[in-house]
Amino acid sequence: MTAEMSHAPTRRRSRGASRRLIGALAATAAWSACFAGLAPSAVAEDVQARQWYLDAMQAEEMWKVSTGKGITVAVIDTGVNPDTPSLSGQVLKGLDATEADGDENDDYKGHGTTMAELIAGTGNGGGLKGLAPDAKIIPYRIANTDFQHSNKHVNARDSADAIRAAADSDARIINMSFGSDFSMDAEREAAEYALSKGKLFFAAAGNDGDGANAVQYPAAYEEVVAVSSADSKGTVAKTSQHGGFVDVASPGADVPVWCDNTFQSYCDGNGTSAATAIASASAALVWSAHPDWTASQVLRVLFDTAARDWPDDETSAYLGHGLIRPSMNLLKHKGDPGDPDVSPLTGKSTSASGSGSTASAAPSGSASPSASASASSQPSQGKSGDATVVAGSSESEDSGNNLGLIACGVVVVVVLGGGALYYLRRRRSTV
Template identity: 50%
Template structure:
């Protein structure tokens, strides 16, 4: 991650939280009048989560991690998993990050990632066992900020099982767009919602992987994050699809909390239906999928119809995938406030990778919403 500026949390609360530009762009204060994520549990499968940061005290359900899978769950090796947890459910206390779903709860899991010693990797719980355990719990959402360029049958089977148990799974599309832009897993598995990252202008990050794996987009660029595992300060200008994934998970938590009787299919359908896009929903973008998430559009509509409970909105007929096209960026774009604005010039940016957001406050203002985050690249030992 790019970390040029460190901010001591206790001394710079306003500075850290003021950098969470997406909260105001998404009108979080208005959404919190309707929902704060209360009653929803989210599993954060990452580098571990430190439950002792001021923003996470009381937010991390350590006791709900099976003992056989608890190794390292609360000992974050890099600050990454803790940052994801705070983006999702941080209270903002003590100068910490304010979560988009501040009353949701986090269940932490650590899996093997690059940067760990071989000994640590060997001790880390197997992702397959982790996903199966989460599937059999009352966690509703699984946030996976890791990526691998290899698909494993047992991992895919575990994810399919979790989906069959009613879980909603999110994963970052990856940060290799400028190099390989290859398929990464778990984002590319059929039962996982792949998330790309956009910046303040609604433009997809140059690093953010694009292609069939992308289902939705969310803010991820220039978001503060813990600098390292010492947890002494936050750093500015962090980017990657991990952050975008955390924002997407928190968005789902807000909706599910407001509508506890909905299924994962209905929560996901509501995010897809209301996503900001400038193209027909039937032709998802290679860069933004079905568009940039706008949970407010669901929460503010008391009569929103989420559709059938048992139909996966990402499923395709007869096993044939819908092509994700790159629609022109010159068409009018639907804004998060429901109006229209002009998309960026198609000649200067990749087709289908931009979307301008209008947010109306005390005065009409053009606000750009986007994001990026640093994805964890997991190394995986196999027998």
């Protein structure tokens, strides 16, 4: 099951409140004003100097309040190499769900290691500095298409098994920069189980926005936070997949990534994989600062403080609730955590309170991929009850050009973006 950032990684759900989807073509938001008055980063001219979003998100200031300490993030990906300088001492024991040769520390692509570094890298040895550098990583290895083709015996239920294992682990956050066109019963039930266990699950929205823009899973499941990608100017490229399933946007363009699994050099990457990792790290910072909060409260604050200039009960088809800004909570104490036992994703009570969930600890015995959405198993791009605003609609005036967003001078406009993709993508025809 997979989304990959190429060298350069849909849904909706009923939210409990009627929502209008704002969007047309592609959206952009400018972070440029965030750099005004900031001193140059005090890092050497290495890969960290290319991590533009650390300054844009006020990472140095946030780290005075929270570094992600005490939070563990499950990274479900191509494996994680624990021996890069930036990940030394950061990676805990995980699981190889592929059941192929090697284990969860054998990263066959370099992708999973990149995601782990973006989340919790220490920056040692000139490596990537994670946004939550004191968080820990639990790796879960699953297969992409190439890995499946090169290995005869791969567990067909690897993604579902990995999600369930992560749900049963000490990880509070699950990061899955992977995507597939197919919804699988076992995987969907695993996502439901993770929610019932109090986990916060982020997944990449996908990078085929200028193509078929097919719904991607697990991002499209109701229990999962779908993340789109923004650049230093806030541009959400036309390749970033869009629709009613998108929950939030996060930095993902021009982000350094490991070039391959030799771990010799970093390359420039673009896409929703990195955006997802940075969103997960944002959640880790907030949760570390508020360890008694539930997943629902952490996510509600991230939604509440996201940069936007449309009403809180409306979402953009490209930006979701807006651009993620953990600094608004950590530095300005903004955001209402709300009810600890009601998910902002589903609008339903979570099992953390002992009610409202029917998720089973036992996995389903079947998985049914389908290329077309159905009311029962595949969320549509605009659930019943959502009023979708499209280009030219009389209701879309507030989604037009030059929407000035408060804090860091974020501006949303309608443009077309582009760029290479870095998104692990795997298609399954059967399971």
